[in-house]
Amino acid sequence: MAAPEDRRQAGVRLSLLQYLLTVVFTVLAVSFWILQVVQHDKFEEMAANNHQRTLALRAPRGVVFDRDGRVLVENRHSYSISIVREHTKNLDRTVQLMSAVLDLPEPRVREIVERHRREPAYRPIVIVPDATLAQVAAVTARRLDFELPDVVVEEVPTRQYPVDAMAAHLFGYVGEVSDAQVAGGSELKSGDIVGQSGIERVYNDLLMGDDGEKRVVVNSVGREIRTLEELPPTEGKRLELTLDYDVQKAIEDAFTVAGFNGSAVVLDPATGEVLGLSSRPAYDPNAFASGIDRATWATLNTDNERPLQDRAIQGRYPSGSVFKMAVAAAALEENIVDPDYKVFCPGHATFFGRSFKCWKAGGHGWIDMRHAIEQSCNVYFYTVGNMTGIDKIHKWATLLGLGEKSGIDLPGENKGLVPSPEWKRATFNEKWYSGETISVSIGQGAVAVTPVSMAVYMATLANGGTRVTPHLLKRVDDGQGWKDVPAPAPQSKVTMNSDRLQAIRDGLWMVVNGAGTGGRARIAGRDVSGKTGTAQVISNQGRAAARSDRDLRDNGWFVFFAPRDNPQIAGAVLLEHGVHGANAAAVAHHVLETFFAKKDGRPLPPAPTDLKLNIVDPLYRGPARPTGDDPRPDVVANN
Amino acid sequence: MFERRLYFHIDWALVIALLGLCALGVTMIYSATTGSGSRLFMTQIYAIVIGLGALLVTVSLDYRTFTDKSHLIYIGLCLALIYVIFLGDVQMGARRWISLGGFNLQPSEFAKAGVALVLAKFFGEQRGAPGWPTLAIGGALTLIPLALIAKEPDLGTAVTLVPVFLAVAYLAGMHMRILGILALCLVMAAPIAWKFALKDYQKSRISTFLDPTQDAKGAGYQQIQARITVGSGGLTGKGFMQGTQGQLRFLPVAHNDFIFSVLAEEQGFLGVLVALGLYLFVILRTLEAARLSKDRLGSYLVLGVLASFTFQVVYNITMSAGLAPVKGLTLPLMSYGGSSMIATLAAFGLVLNVRMRRFTN
Known part of the structure; x- marks a missing residue:
């Protein structure tokens, strides 16, 4: 047995352990209390972050x-x-x-x-x-x-x-x-x-x-x-x-077959509703839908053909002879001439000591306004434009929507340009020369227009003076059913003299249905009225001298409305480097045919396989390009 | 052998406390593992039953029978440990197990009681305060199995043998001065051990403990998660099987090393108090058994058994709260693990044994 001395000492040592361990457990309990009660909120949040x-x-x-x-x-x-x-x-x-x-x-x-x-x-x-x-x-x-x-x-x-x-x-x-x-x-x-x-x-x-x-x-x-x-x-x-899928599809199909860059805008001339709007070349918006990769983005941005640009509202192009109706409207509405006023066209005319050519070398002879529009006679419009004066031309071009933003509900619209003495003073600090009026009268000079403004121009001529605002939104469903969105107010409104306006419409009708250049847009019984325009990208002299690979072929316009009386559709087609406005008319033809077929409930025309465009460039001086079947008659510019 | 009157001297309070802790452990294992369809809690119940069987054996024979044969037990243990090192089963990168047909035995768990027995006998035969030679021999007896276990490697379990030696020597009357010197040696040895003895993962665990945020997703992850688990439990806990940290496995090996964290999360501070109270009760009751022992041998044996148990309990609970470096030390009586459960219950059989026979000769 242990000695009493040992026993006593062991007892003390055991007691010491007892106290020590009691203290240790108390410390543990306090530690848990601090963690679980004092700091509970902090850790609870951390736990929630963990699993939620x-x-x-x-x-x-x-x-x-x-x-x-x-x-x-x-x-x-x-x-x-x-x-x-x-x-x-x-x-x-x-x-x-x-x-x-x-x-x-x-x-x-x-x-x-x-x-x-x-x-x-x-x-x-x-x-x-x-x-x-x-x-x-x-x-x-x-x-x-x-x-x-x-x-x-x-x-x-x-x-x-x-x-x-x-x-x-x-x-x-x-x-x-x-x-x-x-x-x-x-x-x-x-x-x-x-x-x-x-x-x-x-x-x-x-x-x-x-x-x-x-x-x-x-x-x-x-x-x-x-x-x-x-x-x-x-x-x-x-x-x-407001878009009509079939009209849009017709535009896209026709452009695809035509093979040109450019743009088309088609409106309801009464309301400004956009039935179709296209810009070529295009990009695939699906590529952006899930985040575009950098390579594709860079390609789109550096492409010389600028596929990201919406040519319909951002592209500014010379108008060519399409501008002539604005001169006609100004002269008629301001009572400068009446529709029967005749001018003799010998093929050229002299103003302010300088000779201006008509595109037709032999001249048109005596010609009135209807036929001047049909034939796109330059001399007639030089003369009438000179009589009307730049201020009135500018006023009426603006009232018809040219040189202005259309107000369409798309972002980044550009403004075209109709030159005026104020503009020249503000821009170049120079005075206006009367000779410049002569150029402007046939849409040359600084005149620049966007395709959408051209469509508005035709809609305004079609509806008799209301410059409708083109728009795309028709109805909204906010979850409680469809609600109409009121059409935006017109940009401006004048009442044009209907008899005189009819002369312009007649001229436009003759362009398509008479001896004019818009025959490709003709549809039997639809009285399609329109005007071609062939606008130079570069002057004849400059082009002859040019030694670059740039495409210098002329741009082709066709603007239209139909039918002539109570028009239901108006629009503009632009083919970049399309050589001639008649080619644009061929594109418009498919669109109009589709539109009217749908209206009548007839089967829609199939997508064209060949528009039979005439793309022989009469002024082309470079190495031989593939040629079409029959070369165009000698065309100088603007018809 | 078992005399009838001894039955009345069994410390039923201690037995009930032990069973209470076992039940708490099974409950927490159930909560932590059944969500994934596991039936580990059943394995644990089998282990408890076998452990109680072992307890019956260790309580029935007079503890002096065990101490008399302690040298044989000791040699047998060392042989088993050597066997493990060369032929043991490898699990999770360590050779710790002897496979006994479906049941894996971990001899290192039994080494704790074995060392307690052999040291109790050795110190019990000495007279007076142990001097250097006695301490050296006692130390050597501890170091042999310690080294063998550390070699497995299972540093955690190996270290639990140190308190056994210190506790028995302390109770044998070792001078406090010597205790101080030993403590000093340990402190001095730490940097050397750091440099030569510790493996990289062990170093990273310790350095991570000093600054858990330096590696919040790696070694410090478990420690931070442990603290979140405990802290988010609050006063009353998230409820049985409602803990997010344990159930959603943000806390690794929740049923094993971190069983106490699961308890703290689901049962809250109140649950922690109950468990801490039960452990403290078991410890104080065992200390009392040491005090009541009729001979020094019995006191030494009881304290030797208690030393590794207490060390493991305190360390594991501290670690469960994220307040100590993460080490593979289980919580005796509660953590999942058959060998540990059986060895612990068998060891407490010895404690009951000593107390029960305090009046016999």
Whole structure:
């Protein structure tokens, strides 16, 4: 047995241990109290951050219909694969595994991540914007095996536009909101997809829905366990456009067959409703829908043919003889001449000591206004323009919509130019020479117009003086049914003398149905009225001297309305380097034929396979180009 | 053998506390693992049953029978440990197990009681305060199995043998001065151990502990998650099977090393108090058994058994709260693990044994 001494000492030592351990356990209890009670809120939040994620539910943008309720722009489901660095354990490993699973070059993935490095870590970095189903399956299957809680597959509604870039400029495209747009106020937030051009931009507020969100519980490898709360997204408002799909399709088809760049705008002359609007070359807006890649963007931007430009509202072109109706309107409305006023055309005329040519070398002889329009006689309009004066010409050209913005509901419209003494003084600080009036009278000189303003010009002549505002939006469905959108007020309104205006209309009718140059647009029984214009890109002398490969062939215009009495359609077609306005008339013919067939309920004409254009360039001096069947008669300019 | 009257001297309070902790452990294992369809809690219940069987054995024979044979037990253990090093089963990068047809035995768990037995006998035969030679021999007896276990490698379990030696020597009357010197040696040895003895993962665990944020997604991850788990539990907890950290696996090996964190998360501070109270009760009750022992041998044995148990309990609970470096040390009686459960219950059989036979000769 132990000695009493030992026993006593052992007892003391055991008591010491007893106290020590009691203290240790008290310290432990206090530590837990601090963690669990004092600091509870902090840790509770950290735990919530661990297992709760808020996922954005992207709202689809509003569907866009044509005037007959045909779907033009809709949404499809696509999947994006992203990395959320907030949940990343090892970014290197994630990048490696991801590029292996998705079969992407690793440097590219790394570059994408690098580019977004400065963004907040909770923002997903989209690696594959529009993933294939195979990619989605590969990622979701392996994400859990490899424990990649930071890889997220998101369902994103993506814009789907019609095929073949139809009306691309009109629809525009969408893209991630820029920093400037976010800073510009409104309710846009970083990462939002907004319209960047076309109606997508103009009506962005209507088209954009309200994103929803979903709070989910995830486990440590990012698998969703259950949904805590779901706020469904609200789809954007549905829009019905004034656009007529069949008319638009006819324009696109005809342009495709014609093979020229250019533009066409077709309106309802009574209201200004846009039935069709096209600009060529176009881009595919679908390429932007899920984030355009940099190479495609760079190609679009550096392309010499400038596919991103909406030529319909931004392209400024010399008008050529199409301008002559503005001179006629000014002379008639200001009572300078009456329609029967005749001028003798010997093929040239002298004003202010300088000789001006008519395009027809032998001259037209005695000619009145109707025939001067039909024949596009330069001498007649030199004479009448000189009598009318630049101020009145400018006034009436403006009233008819030339040299002005049309006010169409598309972004970035450019203004054309109708020169005037004020303009010359303001721009060059020079005085106006009367000789310049002579050039302007046949649409030469500084005259520049956009295709949409040409369409408005024809609509105004067709409706008798109301400069309608072209517009695209017809009805909006805000979720409670379709509501009409009131048409915008006309830009200006004058009442033109109907007898005198009829003379112009007669002339235009004769251009198509008589001996004029617009015969290609003729449709039996439809009284198509129009005017061709062939506008030089460069002066004859300059062209003869030019030694460049640039396409220097003339631009071809055809402007029209139909029928002559109570017109239902008006518009303008421009073929860049189309050689002659008659070729533009051939394009317009298919559009008009389609329009009237639809009106009558007849089957629509099939897409043309050959417009039989005459593209032999009479002034071409360079190496031989492929020639057409019969060379055009000797044309100098402007007919 | 088992005399009838001994039955009345069994410390039923201690037995009930032990069973209470076992039940708490099974409940938490159930909560942490059944979500994924696992039936680990059943395995744990089998282990408890076997452990109680082992306890019956260790309580029935007089503890002096065990200490008399302690040298044989000790040699047997060392042989088993050597066997493990060369022929043991490899799991998770370490050779720790002997496979016994469907059941894996971990000899290192039994080494704790074995060392307690051999040290109790050795120090029990000495008279007076142990001097240097005694301490050296006692130390050597501890170091042999310690080194073998560390070699597996299982540094955590190996280290639990140190308190066994220190506690028995302390109770044997080792001068406090010597204790101080030993403590100093340990402190001095730390940098050397850091440089030569520790593996990289062990170093990173320790350096991470000093600053968990330096590697928040790697080694520090578990520690931060442990703290979040405990802290988010609050006063009353998130409820049975309602813990997010454990259920959603933000906390690794929740049923094993971090079972106490799961308890703290789901049962809150109140649950923690209950568990801490039970452990403290077991410890104080065992200390009392040491005090009541009729001989020094019994006191040494009880304290030796208690030392590794207490060390593990305190360390694991501290670690569960993210307040100590993460180390593979389980929580005795609660963590999932058969060998540990059986060895611990068997060891407490010895404690009951000593107390029960305090009046016998």
